Amino acid sequence: MAPTVTPDAISTILSNPSPDSSSDLPQIVVQVLDLKLTGNRYMFNASDGKMSVRAILPSNLSSEVISGNIQNKGLIRIMDYALNEIPTKSEKYLIVTKCEVVSPALEMEIKAEVKSEAEGAESKQQQYENKSEGPGFVFKTKQDMVAKSAAQIVHEQRNMAPAARMAMTRRVHPLVSLNPYQGNWTIKVRVTSKGNMRTYKNARGEGCVFNVELTDEDGTQIQATMFNDAAKKFYERFQLGKVYYISKGTLRVANKQFKTVQNDYEMNLNENSEVEEASNEAAFIPETKFNFVHIDELGPYVNGTELVDIIGVVQNVSPTMSIRRKSNNEMVPKRDITVADDTKKTVVVSLWNELATAVGQELLDNADNYPIVAIKSLKVGDFQGISLSTLGRSTVLINPDVPEAKKLRSWYESEGKGTSMVSIASGLSPIAKGGSRSMYSDRVSLLHITSNPSLGEEKPAWFSIRAFISLIKPDQTMWYRACKTCNKKVTDGMGSGYWCEGCQKNDEECSLRYIMVVRVCDESGEAWISLFNNEAEMIIGCSADELDKYKSQEGEENLFQLKLKEATWAPHLFRVSVTQNEYNNEKRQRITVRGVAPVDFAAESKFLLEEISKKVSQ
């Protein structure tokens, strides 16, 4: 028989307020209800299904609650107790000095089977009202109503069909109607995003927290956060994509800094909140809403705060890499996948943590089938031109059942498979006609950049410049040894060859990739700028491997010097990002080239004429 309460346990307690601890107490098992922390002790209602009494656990027993032994709706056997009376109010309360756990949280509150189902709400209401006259059990009106509906549901659950009773007994409020001043609501929502459990430490102590994004039938979204006990309680229960009835949460105005959904309020759930899964509701709320951005439209999002969703065909899945997190030296798993879409462009998406290990592995296993992957909430960075990164709240769906996926699949099968795709990162280097327009946006003089040391303090500042290369120092380190697969720096391998930390493998060969600084000048002044491989190749006109060969050539005509000479005093249009670096406690401005284009003299002249007329009309 399943563990249950001792019938009339409360009556027994009430009739024996101060038991002699040496005598054998009769079996007293009660259910712990409404367990909550008051001050520094835990209080609850001890219930035997018929009656209940207010109870307190002395502080030495608090650990039992914190550790999860004594749970709300769980059963405990009371071994020693004292029943006291509050003099000013005619209330009795029970101090449980010794107890042992009989059962963890039960499904529901135990109610004695006194009334038959046929009776309506009224009789149940009476039942509760009777109870309220019992010792030490004080109802607040709000609780009254909610408890009533809970009781209704619990009883009705016993004979009615799930769908019907859910619809009938729950008055579901639309998310848009919730506000902090009306607490009596139930909502029906789908979990459209689930964050990771995070631990934190602040002045008040430590704890854990996680949040979920909830969407209701109307499409309204709200973020719900849970701390500590509530977090532990609900973390497993909330599953991405499932629908839940939630009530007894609190609302407060959302912190704009951390806002991720469009809602003025955010929700907080504690251990008293109720979260119940709604079954058979697959058709109820639209699935995760995606707002896909085509790969060739990603440019404007680079380094922005807006998160993007993409969908594409997986071309490549890298092995899992372990990256050391700078902030706390933790190792974090990461996997890079290359995704292509029907704009014939590809982009690299970095999957982090569980997405790298679990989802990443699934993608790798399926790689030969070129699965379609849809990812929501990606951060757009500028690493290697453009890079997409997952966050805790990102969602990855493989071969999702959305119309875009079908469209992509048919495109891929017919054309995509055979087409050679171009990485959007190289495409962002504006040589293409469309791209060169960007060489005229944010056009500044070198002096504008060098005279303003606070540029790029918070996040990189982007500009276009037109300048001549005035000096390429021949004796600088112009390149680094790079892994042929991932382009990261390699170190000398065990034995012969080179070791790549990222790919975790040894390779006999490596490639050389440019990394250099050159001096440039324009009519306003001069500056030193950093160049990486792609742009340096365009300026010098040959690859780093080739230049290295020239360097080591003997003979009168030193091709190496010639190449550098040819590159000097050539004008270029540069797209640069300006950041601040700390160097020996000094803040230094760093100008990095992100794109280079040849000077289009006609366009440049037009631009200058416009500038002249602007100045003239000032």
Add this chain to the structure above:
Amino acid sequence: MDTSNPAVFVNGGLLRMYVGRRVRAVIQAIQPDAAGVAGKSTDDHQLVVKGSPPPFRLTNFVEVIGIADTDRSIRAEMWTNFGDTFDTQNYNQLCQLANGEFKHLFV
């Protein structure tokens, strides 16, 4: 650089102001005929360039420097090929600026 006799940037419309003076202009060469090379100025005027044409083949656009004969012709002393593509609008605006508010920078 010999700056003793600067040539004024002109298009078709400005040529008449500098008759007898040294000018330079870019024209779109149409065809050489008996009189010289006929061409279109950057503001779509028909001009004639007299004088012995250069030994090399002329590209689409040519800059000629010489004395303005009439308001329609230039006696060329120097011919320079400017290639087959040229933005005539830019040049035209240059002519206007060089003869307008920025004249002092040029002659």
